[in-house]
Amino acid sequence: MLAKLSGLVLLGLLSSTVTGKGACTLDDFNATVGGRVQYLTPFSLPCFSSYNGKPVARDNAACTTIQVNYADPWLRTNSPNGYMNNQDEMWASDPSDQCLLDSSNPMDPLAFVNATCRQGNLPSHYLEVQSARDVIGAFKFSNCSGKKLVIKNSGHDYLTRSSGRDTLSLWTRNLRSMHYNPDFTPCGSKNTARRYKAITVGAGVNFDEAYEFAHKNNVTIIGGYSSTVGVSGGWVQNGGHSILSPVYGLGVDRVLEFKVVTPDGVYRTANEFQNPDLFWALRGGGGGTFGVVLESTHHVEPTIRFVAANIKFPSNSTNMLPFMEIVVNNTLKWGQEGWGGHITGNTLVNISPFLSINQAKASLASVITYAKANGGSATIEEFTSWYPFYEKYVKTSSVAVGVTRFPGSRLIPRSIFKTLEGRTNLMNYFSTIQSLGQTPYIPVVGPVLYNYTEGSTSASPAWREAIWELGSGASWEWNATLPSRRQKIESIQNMTAVIEGITPGSGAYSNEANPFTANWVEAWWGDNYEKLVTIKNRYDPKDLLSCWKCVGWNESQIADSSFAALL
Numbered sequence: 001m002l003a004k005l006s007g008l009v010l011l012g013l014l015s016s017t018v019t020g021k022g023a024c025t026l027d028d029f030n031a032t033v034g035g036r037v038q039y040l041t042p043f044s045l046p047c048f049s050s051y052n053g054k055p056v057a058r059d060n061a062a063c064t065t066i067q068v069n070y071a072d073p074w075l076r077t078n079s080p081n082g083y084m085n086n087q088d089e090m091w092a093s094d095p096s097d098q099c100l101l102d103s104s105n106p107m108d109p110l111a112f113v114n115a116t117c118r119q120g121n122l123p124s125h126y127l128e129v130q131s132a133r134d135v136i137g138a139f140k141f142s143n144c145s146g147k148k149l150v151i152k153n154s155g156h157d158y159l160t161r162s163s164g165r166d167t168l169s170l171w172t173r174n175l176r177s178m179h180y181n182p183d184f185t186p187c188g189s190k191n192t193a194r195r196y197k198a199i200t201v202g203a204g205v206n207f208d209e210a211y212e213f214a215h216k217n218n219v220t221i222i223g224g225y226s227s228t229v230g231v232s233g234g235w236v237q238n239g240g241h242s243i244l245s246p247v248y249g250l251g252v253d254r255v256l257e258f259k260v261v262t263p264d265g266v267y268r269t270a271n272e273f274q275n276p277d278l279f280w281a282l283r284g285g286g287g288g289t290f291g292v293v294l295e296s297t298h299h300v301e302p303t304i305r306f307v308a309a310n311i312k313f314p315s316n317s318t319n320m321l322p323f324m325e326i327v328v329n330n331t332l333k334w335g336q337e338g339w340g341g342h343i344t345g346n347t348l349v350n351i352s353p354f355l356s357i358n359q360a361k362a363s364l365a366s367v368i369t370y371a372k373a374n375g376g377s378a379t380i381e382e383f384t385s386w387y388p389f390y391e392k393y394v395k396t397s398s399v400a401v402g403v404t405r406f407p408g409s410r411l412i413p414r415s416i417f418k419t420l421e422g423r424t425n426l427m428n429y430f431s432t433i434q435s436l437g438q439t440p441y442i443p444v445v446g447p448v449l450y451n452y453t454e455g456s457t458s459a460s461p462a463w464r465e466a467i468w469e470l471g472s473g474a475s476w477e478w479n480a481t482l483p484s485r486r487q488k489i490e491s492i493q494n495m496t497a498v499i500e501g502i503t504p505g506s507g508a509y510s511n512e513a514n515p516f517t518a519n520w521v522e523a524w525w526g527d528n529y530e531k532l533v534t535i536k537n538r539y540d541p542k543d544l545l546s547c548w549k550c551v552g553w554n555e556s557q558i559a560d561s562s563f564a565a566l567l
Helices: 026-032 060-068 073-077 132-145 207-216 276-282 320-336 357-363 365-373 386-397 414-418 420-435 461-465 482-502 520-524 526-539 555-560
Strands: 037-039 125-128 149-152 168-171 178-184 196-202 255-262 266-270 292-299 306-312 340-344 347-352 377-383 404-407 410-413 441-444 466-470 473-476
Touching (some): 132 149, 132 168, 132 255, 255 276, 266 276, 306 357, 306 365, 320 365, 320 420, 320 466, 347 386, 357 365, 365 377, 410 414, 410 461, 414 420, 420 482, 473 482
Parallel strands (some): 125 168
Antiparallel strands (some): 037 125, 178 196, 255 292, 306 377, 410 466
């Protein structure tokens, strides 16, 4: 939802120019796309009567809609100015440079009465992408004017890569085509016998839509655990994990082809046979970096039958660590049995396509017994396809939106569980986070049983040894002071250092990693990084696409970022 502006603010909105000469004005670019370049105003602006220091008319009806739906991811994902996390919107280093409501009580007038809404880290303008021609024109404009570009689909972003101050946002959400082909052959392939069951989706399709479409076609697409995550964007381009990944691989292992506009203004097909260097880079090198993906094609599986375990118990100050000890001691065995899912300090929701119900009960007997002894429950059930499980467990457990939440995950290799020292170190880590009032979050998503071809993707090599992604993180309230924000960042830095010390030589899934990771190049891409930089320079020599700690980013850019004063 676009906030309304007063006539005073709207006056001359698109008549300003950007750095450049001659035809490099925003007006001229706007004319080439039929006047579709729009000013991007903050999501919560209708609730305010001051915007960037100028009076505006408060829109009571629009404000009420936003307040009532402030925690609704669908209002945000369908809005060009809607982001799931506040760090995408705010200038994090300056508590006054934001436009937020109180996420715990959006009706709280303290957030918006006698307060100024400021642009924060939002782009200044956006263009709803309708075709490759729009993107080609945007790159031409960016090259001529110096105006940076960012790419946004749903706004499900922890590292601010789909936002950025004074940028032009290319909004792809409404590219929503979907097509199933039971005999897909990548363009340029000379092996006509090599065919795949595949689904091709436009860049705006999210997993809620893709899962339903796959179900209707009696196939299974491997995807994320959040309904609003986009299929073609940062999820797949940075690796992309699923609770089916232990058996069926990561998102980068499943993608067969991209249709992408690169910053040199060329609309390309990237697959194993055409532009293979670009294809390799897009399979793990990160979203918002190498081009604007307009569609992607994914290898899908037939309908998958599996068992699911839902185990939980009431949490107290004494029962988390014994539970985690059972989990740690069984992790390697469970990995070989195909289990994938999510574990917290008092819950386990896992699935396996290999086991019967009785086998699953035997596999999880120790944790089932523990949960019941602590007043909990255990449900083991069979699903004949993914979609009913998705509706029952995934849709009902969506992450909170409209909050500031920095992740801090690390990939935990199988080797850690093979030694007493490694297991002890993990238990000490859990003890530490418990003392801080936190609970562990463990996506069991490492591609343990997937038959990976070494070097075929550019995602962190640490993925291929991983069995867990162990999460931590930090958050702050909408009105947190700068000292409080710095304290939170210091805490996530300390926890990252601890888990890095336990897992030397491993890495992290950068979409869900600590944004302030010091050795981010090694952690997020390892030995793949230099090759990725070479490919980045080949297709984007003028750095028209640049985002926080993406491939090609350098430390000198910290000063221009929203995070500068936090470090």
